[in-house]
Amino acid sequence: MIPVLDWSTYATDPEGFTAKLGQACRDTGFFLLKGHGVPDDLIAGVFAQADTFFSKPDAEKQPLSISKNPHNRGWARIGSESLDDTSGQIDSKEAFNVGLDLAEDDPRVLAGEPFRGVNVWPDQPGFRDTMLAYYNAVWRLGTDLHHAIATDLGLHADYFAEHFDAPLAILRILAYPEAKGTEGEIGAGAHTDYGSVTLLMTDGEAGLQVKPRGGDWTDVPHVPGAYVVNIGDCLMRWSNDIYVSTPHRVLPPKRRRRSIAFFLDPNPDSVIRALPGTGEAKYPPVTGADYLRSRLDATYTPDPVE
Numbered sequence: 588m589i590p591v592l593d594w595s596t597y598a599t600d601p602e603g604f605t606a607k608l609g610q611a612c613r614d615t616g617f618f619l620l621k622g623h624g625v626p627d628d629l630i631a632g633v634f635a636q637a638d639t640f641f642s643k644p645d646a647e648k649q650p651l652s653i654s655k656n657p658h659n660r661g662w663a664r665i666g667s668e669s670l671d672d673t674s675g676q677i678d679s680k681e682a683f684n685v686g687l688d689l690a691e692d693d694p695r696v697l698a699g700e701p702f703r704g705v706n707v708w709p710d711q712p713g714f715r716d717t718m719l720a721y722y723n724a725v726w727r728l729g730t731d732l733h734h735a736i737a738t739d740l741g742l743h744a745d746y747f748a749e750h751f752d753a754p755l756a757i758l759r760i761l762a763y764p765e766a767k768g769t770e771g772e773i774g775a776g777a778h779t780d781y782g783s784v785t786l787l788m789t790d791g792e793a794g795l796q797v798k799p800r801g802g803d804w805t806d807v808p809h810v811p812g813a814y815v816v817n818i819g820d821c822l823m824r825w826s827n828d829i830y831v832s833t834p835h836r837v838l839p840p841k842r843r844r845r846s847i848a849f850f851l852d853p854n855p856d857s858v859i860r861a862l863p864g865t866g867e868a869k870y871p872p873v874t875g876a877d878y879l880r881s882r883l884d885a886t887y888t889p890d891p892v893e
């Protein structure tokens with residue numbers, strides 16, 4: 588049900604890869620991706636930096652709080668997020684977001700464009716360089732994947748290039764504490780992702796489940812080193828519902844669990860409207876920035892008064 592695709596075969600057999608990808612995007616909207624070329628030591632470096640950062644006391648992380656940041660960057664404390672806003676359950680996880688790295692004097696930052704802020708960084712040797720090297724590697728992989736997506740949807744392979752050259756992509760490191768066993772506990776509540784595609788690397792600790800249409804919650808298998816890739820709501824909308832964005836959640840893990848998500852959302856000024864050849868539009872057009880803002884506003888709870 589969740590197929591394993593090998594990105595390295597795209598170079599030798601693009602039709603074969605694209606057919607499998609198209610099937611997965613229409614079926615559950617989830618697949619595993621091996622042969623992706625992102626170096627193991629880079630991935631290990633991100634996990635190591637994340638462990639060091641999350642082990643710091645909250646008082647040290649608080650100045651980097653995402654709740655004070657209008658650009659979706661920084662630290663989200665445990666209990667600050669509720670991905671399933673219908674359940675009343677609060678996610679038991681902490682996270683840190685890195686966005687497209689812009690300089691303070693970048694014209695888009697100076698103009699106050701939506702989500703165009705500078706990143707915030709902890710005072711931690713190697714953190715920034717490791718995160719940015721990883722961000723760039725997975726951004727590249729995600730945009731390359733969109734070549735196959737475009738081809739599958741009957742478009743020119745480069746169709747999406749202009750929509751992902753300065754994207755609202757977020758690298759998010761996550762840590763879920765070991766389950767307490769309390770009533771209603773959840774690692775991450777049931778949700779669909781907001782963007783185009785998500786590329787997720789986990790540490791192998793179980794917990795991630797998907798709920799395909801008409802099916803029950805099912806564990807996502809772990810293939811060491813492979814990405815879990817899924818379609819987000821923005822690409823579902825863009826493809827006029829040809830691709831599906833599927834609910835998923837993280838159960839409270841037996842042991843502490845870590846993951847590295849990369850949410851590839853389009854450029855803020857990209858207009859998301861039914862792609863050519865996908866039939867009568869089911870949704871009104873929306874910009875990437877407006878769409879992301881509407882989804883984020885539903886997710887966060889404010890910080891407690893200090």
Ligand SMILES: O=C(O)CCC(=O)C(=O)O
Nearest residue numbers: 761775789795837846848
């Ligand atoms: O941590 C995970 O395995 C999944 C996280 C997730 O689905 C999300 O943050 O959107």
Ligand SMILES: [Fe+2]
Nearest residue numbers: 778779780835
């Ligand atoms: Fe998700």
